[in-house]
Amino acid sequence: MRLFAALALILATPLLAQSNMPPSYWAYRQLPDARQEAQAQALMQELRCLVCQGQSIADSDAELAGDMRDLVRRRIAAGEKPGEIRAWLIDRYGDWVSYRPSAAPIAWPLWAAPIVLLLFGAAMVAGRLKRTRS
Amino acid sequence: MSRALRLLPIIFIVWVLGTFAWKLIQPSDTTIRSQLVNRDVPAFELPAALPGSPPLRSDDLATGEPRLLNLFASWCVPCIAEAPVLEDLQRRGVKIDGIAIRDTPSAVAAFFDRHGNPYVRIGSDRNSSVQLAMGSVGVPETFIIDGKGVIRFQHIGPIKPEDVPGIMARLEQVR
Numbered sequence: 001m002r003l004f005a006a007l008a009l010i011l012a013t014p015l016l017a018q019s020n021m022p023p024s025y026w027a028y029r030q031l032p033d034a035r036q037e038a039q040a041q042a043l044m045q046e047l048r049c050l051v052c053q054g055q056s057i058a059d060s061d062a063e064l065a066g067d068m069r070d071l072v073r074r075r076i077a078a079g080e081k082p083g084e085i086r087a088w089l090i091d092r093y094g095d096w097v098s099y100r101p102s103a104a105p106i107a108w109p110l111w112a113a114p115i116v117l118l119l120f121g122a123a124m125v126a127g128r129l130k131r132t133r134s
Numbered sequence: 135m136s137r138a139l140r141l142l143p144i145i146f147i148v149w150v151l152g153t154f155a156w157k158l159i160q161p162s163d164t165t166i167r168s169q170l171v172n173r174d175v176p177a178f179e180l181p182a183a184l185p186g187s188p189p190l191r192s193d194d195l196a197t198g199e200p201r202l203l204n205l206f207a208s209w210c211v212p213c214i215a216e217a218p219v220l221e222d223l224q225r226r227g228v229k230i231d232g233i234a235i236r237d238t239p240s241a242v243a244a245f246f247d248r249h250g251n252p253y254v255r256i257g258s259d260r261n262s263s264v265q266l267a268m269g270s271v272g273v274p275e276t277f278i279i280d281g282k283g284v285i286r287f288q289h290i291g292p293i294k295p296e297d298v299p300g301i302m303a304r305l306e307q308v309r
Contacts, residue, residue, distance in 0.1 A: 019209045019236035024261040050271040053164055063236065064271070067262035092269035094169050 018063050026073035027066030033077070040073045043082040046099045047072070047089065056099065168269030168277075168288045175203075175283050176267040180257025183234040183242045190231055190257030196283030200305045201229040203277040204253070205265060208237050208245035210273040216292035217249035223298065224252040228305060232256040235265055235273050276301075280308040 031037040041058065047068065049060035057065040057072075068089075075085050089097050101107055170176070175192045182189040195203060204220060206213045224230055232253035234242050242256070259265055268277065270288075278287040278301070286308045293301060 019207060020241065021236045021238070021260065050166055053166075064262055064265075067236075068266065070261055071263065071266060089266075092169055092267070093166055093271075096166065 023063070023066045024070035026070040026077075028069075029073075031073050031077055036076050037073075039082055040069075040076045043076075043085060044069055044072055047086070048097050048099060050093065050097070165290055166271050167290070168285070170269045170285050171288055173285060175277075175279060175285055176264075178257075178264045178267060180233065180259055180264060183232070183237060183239060183256040183258035184246075185239055188255045190233065190255040192283065194255055195231065195279045196281065197229075198281040199229065200278060200280045200286070200308045201231060201254075202301075202305075203231050203233065203279055205233045205235055205259075205268075205270055205273050205275045205277075207235045207273045208241040210235075212292040213245075213274045214249055215294075216274050217252070219293045219295055219298060220252040221250050222295075223293075223301065226302065228302075229254055233259050233264060235259050235262055278304055278308060 031040060044058035045056050047057045049055045049057050049062055049065040049068075051062035051064050052060050055065075057068045072085055076082065086098055086100075095102050095104065101110065103111070175195050177192045179191045180189060195201060202223070204216075206216070220230060230252050232255070234256060237258060237260075239258070242258075257264070268285075270277075272290070274292050276289040276293055277285050278289075280286050287304050289297070289301070
């Protein structure tokens with residue numbers, strides 16, 4: 001039984017197995033045009049890896065992240081704007097795929113929070129000053 | 135300052151901490167669902183995954199009757215568990231098309247030799263480009279596509295025997 005368990009452990013394959021195929025062409029290759037590569041890099045830093053969800057596709061070694069880098073570089077090389085590629089992915093996977101906060105109504109409290117807090121702080125200071133003066 | 139106004143920051147902080155605690159207790163669901171449900175299948179054209187078998191184009195999916203589009207791979211372990219369930223669905227008359235993700239013809243052929251081939255057409259997606267266009271994140275995944283070529287449902291993960299009645303009901307629903 002113990003031998004069987006040991007054998008099973010050795011033979012067990014991880015659930016998220018990787019394929020036997022080599023990485024896509026642009027997964028680990030930089031674009032020859034430095035300006036385009038910089039654009040691609042900046043975008044890849046802000047796209048979430050769909051497999052290891054805490055990482056960006058620029059950081060992740062997951063195959064799907066490699067395929068997404070391939071997609072980003074291919075489209076940038078074809079002259080597409082980073083914003084269009086981001087919009088294409090958001091259209092398929094939702095806002096969560098992009099790390100850049102959106103200006104959607106649901107995010108308005110987030111953008112308003114610093115202003116509200118500053119106003120609140122100013123009101124408190126004003127109240128304090130008025131009290132010390134009187 | 136009135137008493138109520140002075141309590142306001144405390145109420146606010148308690149509310150924020152309460153939200154944090156609630157979200158921490160809640161088991162997190164990190165499934166990323168495709169946003170394409172109830173929208174047209176994106177246009178694509180894939181070569182055949184097996185030599186001599188028909189290729190798969192997005193137009194092949196709009197045939198007037200609902201069908202399943204199953205994303206699988208020969209290197210995917212849960213796909214092995216799903217294979218007999220797909221064959222069961224095929225026996226019930228369900229039309230299933232497949233997309234092999236990051237796969238080679240020989241590996242796909244070996245997979246079918248061992249686990250059976252329930253597919254009408256099988257496309258080969260060597261760099262996950264169609265998978266990304268579909269808003270899918272892994273294998274296996276199955277989309278229900280109605281007769282007009284509109285995606286109506288996404289099933290993430292292997293279809294288990296207990297999922298079959300639900301899948302059949304949804305197929306009937308979109309007929």
